[in-house]
Amino acid sequence: DVKVTQSSRYLVKRTGEKVFLECVQDMDHENMFWYRQDPGLGLRLIYFSYDVKMKEKGDIPEGYSVSREKKERFSLILESASTNQTSMYLCASRWDRILPQHFGDGTRLSIL
Amino acid sequence: DAKTTQPNSMESNEEEPVHLPCNHSTISGTDYIHWYRQLPSQGPEYVIHGLTSNVNNRMASLAIAEDRKSSTLILHRATLRDAAVYYCILFGGSQGNLIFGKGTKLSVKP
Numbered sequence: 058d059v060k061v062t063q064s065s066r067y068l069v070k071r072t073g074e075k076v077f078l079e080c081v082q083d084m085d086h087e088n089m090f091w092y093r094q095d096p097g098l099g100l101r102l103i104y105f106s107y108d109v110k111m112k113e114k115g116d117i118p119e120g121y122s123v124s125r126e127k128k129e130r131f132s133l134i135l136e137s138a139s140t141n142q143t144s145m146y147l148c149a150s151r152w153d154r155i156l157p158q159h160f161g162d163g164t165r166l167s168i169l
Numbered sequence: 170d171a172k173t174t175q176p177n178s179m180e181s182n183e184e185e186p187v188h189l190p191c192n193h194s195t196i197s198g199t200d201y202i203h204w205y206r207q208l209p210s211q212g213p214e215y216v217i218h219g220l221t222s223n224v225n226n227r228m229a230s231l232a233i234a235e236d237r238k239s240s241t242l243i244l245h246r247a248t249l250r251d252a253a254v255y256y257c258i259l260f261g262g263s264q265g266n267l268i269f270g271k272g273t274k275l276s277v278k279p
Contacts, residue, residue, distance in 0.1 A: 061212075100213070100269040147212045155201060155260075158267060160212030 060084070063148050063161040070168055076135040078164050080148030089131035090149040090158065091115075091123065100147065106131055138168045173257045178274040181247045189242040189273055191257030196237050201260045203267065204231065204242050206253040213256065213269070216242065252277045 064079035102115030104123040149158040174192040204216040230243040256272040
């Protein structure tokens with residue numbers, strides 16, 4: 058089975074901090090995604106990556122950046138955390154564009 | 170990507186079959202029908218997908234109408250562990266993301 062592992066299930070940070078969320082997949086998938094999920098708003102795409110060192114903005118990239126130095130790892134960076142970035146963050150990966158995405162269990166991030 | 174319509178919620182009894190409907194009247198010829206579910210406090214989980222023919226796997230069956238304007242996810246014997254939000258998503262195979270709607274919240278009664 059595909060395994061997508063997010064580094065933390067729960068994280069508490071302070072306003073203004075630089076926050077790193079890590080995601081690792083073990084199936085050599087080309088594509089990786091970062092979403093956030095908020096009540097009433099569903100899942101929204103922040104960034105995605107087709108391959109190593111490649112990235113594309115999703116629907117809500119403001120305040121975030123990403124890094125993909127190795128195929129298996131996709132990092133989401135909150136440059137200067139703000140309270141409106143308190144959310145559930147979900148990472149996903151897939152082999153190619155028509156195959157299903159596989160999700161991690163999410164990181165519930167609280168910014169105080 | 171085309172839009173889907175699902176009931177907000179459904180109830181089922183344990184060990185009975187469950188039919189979760191999805192309407193997608195504006196589906197295009199290249200859209201795949203994907204189903205995901207999300208259990209409480211977990212990330213979405215892939216369930217099944219199909220294009221034209223009915224599909225079966227170990228988790229569920231997917232019945233696709235002949236005109237492809239609707240589909241039904243079938244759980245053959247619901248268990249308490251199947252209580253989740255089920256999402257029906259059309260995906261045209263572009264490089265982009267899946268667009269999750271509100272889904273159907275399935276409750277399973279013992």
